[in-house]
Amino acid sequence: MGRICVAKILNAHGIRGLVKLRIHAENIELLRDPNITLYRDHSSADTIVFTLKNALKGDYLAEVKGVNDRNGAEALRHLEVFMDESDLPTLEDDEIYHRDLVGLDVLNEDNQKLGRVKAVQNFGAEDLLEIAPSSGNSFFLPYRKNIVLKADTDAKQIIVTDYEDFIG
Numbered sequence: 001m002g003r004i005c006v007a008k009i010l011n012a013h014g015i016r017g018l019v020k021l022r023i024h025a026e027n028i029e030l031l032r033d034p035n036i037t038l039y040r041d042h043s044s045a046d047t048i049v050f051t052l053k054n055a056l057k058g059d060y061l062a063e064v065k066g067v068n069d070r071n072g073a074e075a076l077r078h079l080e081v082f083m084d085e086s087d088l089p090t091l092e093d094d095e096i097y098h099r100d101l102v103g104l105d106v107l108n109e110d111n112q113k114l115g116r117v118k119a120v121q122n123f124g125a126e127d128l129l130e131i132a133p134s135s136g137n138s139f140f141l142p143y144r145k146n147i148v149l150k151a152d153t154d155a156k157q158i159i160v161t162d163y164e165d166f167i168g
Helices: 070-074
Strands: 005-013 017-025 052-058 057-065 081-084 105-108 115-123 128-132 139-142 148-152 155-161
Touching: 005 057, 005 070, 017 052
Parallel strands: 105 155
Antiparallel strands: 005 017, 005 081, 017 057, 052 057, 105 115, 115 128, 128 139, 148 155
């Protein structure tokens, strides 16, 4: 198994070495768990240790072990933070990781292919599937129960309904 990106350092905050951290994990406790190792990139053994402070407009302020001034924090700007996939929590039957949706074919109820999931985005309101059709521009579908009828990773497909208003 590989590693997945669970956070990104956006920038320095203040003069004491704090950083502004965007967390990609739904459960921020993953970053607080002392049994989970966080890495500075997707393949090296270089680790990073955080102490999360407080929420700040959807992101978090964090103290990074070994960083105690603004220059040290600035040097971490745009650093992506990874964890081993094997450390991910076990999901319930009705849950799915975003990474498992990417690459799935998107079909309507009549089994007509609308495209393939290019990415899963969240701009603040809800999760959106970015669909790349076989021709034309990509479009976004909200990942809602009334639109996504079934996401089947074994069959590598997603069945959707009521999608017409979202196609550009």
